[in-house]
Amino acid sequence: MKRILTTFALCSAMIAGSASLPLHAADAVSNTSAEKVLPLNQRMAKKSPEWLSRGIMYQINPRAYTPEGTLKAAEAKLKDLADLGMTIVYLCPVFVADDDMNREFWSPRQKKSQMDSPLNPYRMKDFYHVDPEYGTDADLKSYVDTAHKLGLRVMLDMVYLHCGPTAVLIDKNPNFVKRNKDGKIITGPWKYPLLNFESPELREYLFQNMEQWVRDYGVDGFRMDVADGVPLDFWEAARVRLEKLNPEIGLLAEGTRKENQLKAFDLSYGWPFSGPVRKVFVGGASAKSIRDSKEGFRKARPIGGDRIIHFIDNHDISNDDYENRTEERYGEKGVNAALAMMFTLDGTPMLYCGQEICDKNRHSIFGSKFGCTINWANAGSEEAKRRQELLRSLIETRNSRPELTFGELIWLDNSAESDVVTYLRKLDGKQTLVLVNCRAKPVSVDVTLPDGVKRHFDLKDYEFVIE
Template identity: 45%
Template sequence: MDMKKFFCALFLASQLAAASGAAEKISDLSARQAPEWLTKTVICQIPLRSFTQEGTLAAATERLGHLADAGIGCVYLMPIVESDPDQNREFWSPRQKKSNTNNPCNPYRIKNYFKIDSEYGTEADLKKFVDRAHELGMKVILDLVYYHCGPTADIITTNPDFVTRDENGKVKNGLWRFPALNFDNPKLREYLISNMEYFVREFGVDGYRADAETHIPIEFWESARARLEKIKPDIALIAESTRAVCQLKAYDANYGFGIAINMKDFFAGSKDAKFKTAGDLEKRFTENKARYPKGARVMYHYDNHDLSTDHGRPEAEMPYEAADAMTVFLIAIDGIPMLFAGNEIADRAEYSLFANRHHKRSVLDWSAAFTDAGKRRLEIVKAMSKIRRERPEFFSGEMKWIDSGNDKVLAFERAKGDSKTFVFVSASPEPVEISAKLSENPKAYFAQRAKVSGGGDSAKVSLDPYGFALIE
């Protein structure tokens, strides 16, 4: 989606919420409890079009073993239902035109909400994909696009009042030039909730990521959640928004919008970085988390379909070792970590969400897995996924920032009862030494380009360029 328009819309929504004068501040309330599996997982977003040469569910199913071996606990599929093939560019988003792919089929412009797009395969293919993921111990979440639909969507013909219209009866478009759905119509709400139920009941999916959810009444999502939990009690819902009220009843996590770019710029050492020091970035994370109810979760990432489409692959802006350190930081912080397919093997291939095998195809470079950088990254993701899954301080513990004394070193403590880890991650291209207060006999149980010496109040952590250490 067009991120500038989206952020403007989010700001307006937040101002309206503030003006409503709620009796209690959201930050004084408590977030709903999330399914345990979500708090322990590393999510991987899969764009089917570029994940394999074929760009299909069947081909992606054959690659699930790779993700399971990498320690991925949940795969998130971009929209797989039928896209609108309308050629009228009046109803193409600015990004869609700018891509120069000439592909009318934008996965976020829906033709039929119940039909699998033939580009990806069949209903049987989706069932096999989900079943195989479950066999490998992974969950599957799908992408919902309910704010708008395609200009020739089936529901516009069958149910004309499912879309918003002006006083003359003309269909009104939303932010991205697509018809906006009419949530004032209870029949539309029932239709969409039944759509969510369908994929859970018939295919066994484990949750959803809701696109542009802030433009949809929160009551709709709360009702949907209650219905879905009757089918699958541990279902997970992730909001593509920063709307803080989401996690009171409806959702399990919100997106960490903007922080992805802040994180990338910090590790890349960008001269245009908005947050240039470790202290700056710490403050950014702290202030963002304070917006939400107590115990709320934020899903963080440094790469996804929007960022790579609009700005190029984030890690291509930095040395491979810097991206390694960024990956460790992402998985170690308090939140839900999400990788974009290929991050686990240091892939830097160009990507566009509008490209497919028929229109300027962009495909993940699987040969990256055989490079030194790719092998090293895969081992990092494996190790960090295991740590996050098994050590309680990471999946249910507190996080306390530590002043490292160096502007390029992020440091924090993760703790849960007697289980404790000190984390040091360097974004510096130069060697650094940090004075730290650790245990009397500190041990780095996972580290690269790092050394720990001494103990107690006189401990030292030496980090080579982009080094990192997890210390107990």
């Protein structure tokens, strides 16, 4: 049995013997009337496309990714991602942002950023075209085509909860946004006009928007921003239409609605993982809280309907961290330990742009002033070389062991549950044991295996074991 020992650990509280089903446990989604009366946790989630289940995802904030901040510049780096072992590229919104300067319609984070710009990619003016800041519609088509030639899938970030105050769709039909009895536009928590899903015409407008990107540009899937704020039946209807264009379409929900993966979505966003992990690695919380969070997410959901992407950084986290980024908060070894967990848990691992070179620069979704771009000069540093060596090892391990993608997740009891996460991944008689020391100190731990056998490990600071 091969054993991988690394002095980089990870934060994840997974400790006692309970199990979740394989990623693709929902192979047979039946929507018969008999099944519909079953409790939600006895129904089967939909099957996820294999490319998404097997995938290694990489999120790009175009403004932070390159000094140019364009799709063309990002396209030139696609081969590097493929060579590293990424299989899916997920782009933050690249559509026309609203340029209205009225700060009444700016979010609190937008004002706080000091970018002094109305151009927020999550406050759109035109859903149907690429913002000139990033290039042209043709540049996006070229980006997708190049990605496909390299064996990469492309997912776009769609924002359908709200729009900008001068959005094209408001001119097209005033009923496309919510209004009070006096006709005044209703805004949501981010101060943007809320879309009106009671309008069949709005729904059709958005269906056709998604269809355009799939049919004309070859996009492989979408990440749906604040998915729980949009009616579930809209997403379910969207999936039916999109599957007519691409039966293997992939849909990722930023949300925790329990029914999301019954018919509409393949994966949920990884907040149930990233939040507890940060509290453990940075805040000193018990490592068991990671397991508790993931187990809590699994309960009361359809069988196989707890699939998530695992990350410790993304566009929101990096934006809100300002100069004190994940790399600084966790430290190199802490990040590496968390990466080990990401690549061995059930779900799809996701890197945020720059993690492969230990980037520490400030990022912002609201602009690129103040040097808010990846410091690519760090790519030649020793820490970046160590990070990429680790990533290649983790990717090779994940790809060569089917149990890490499709196997059962079995949490294991251990004698140091506040510090160490322990679990098994098991499939067809093969299994992988994982231990992660979430602390910057040595920890001795006894792990109880499913057959009752106990094994002893002396773990160094942030050390993890994969065997």
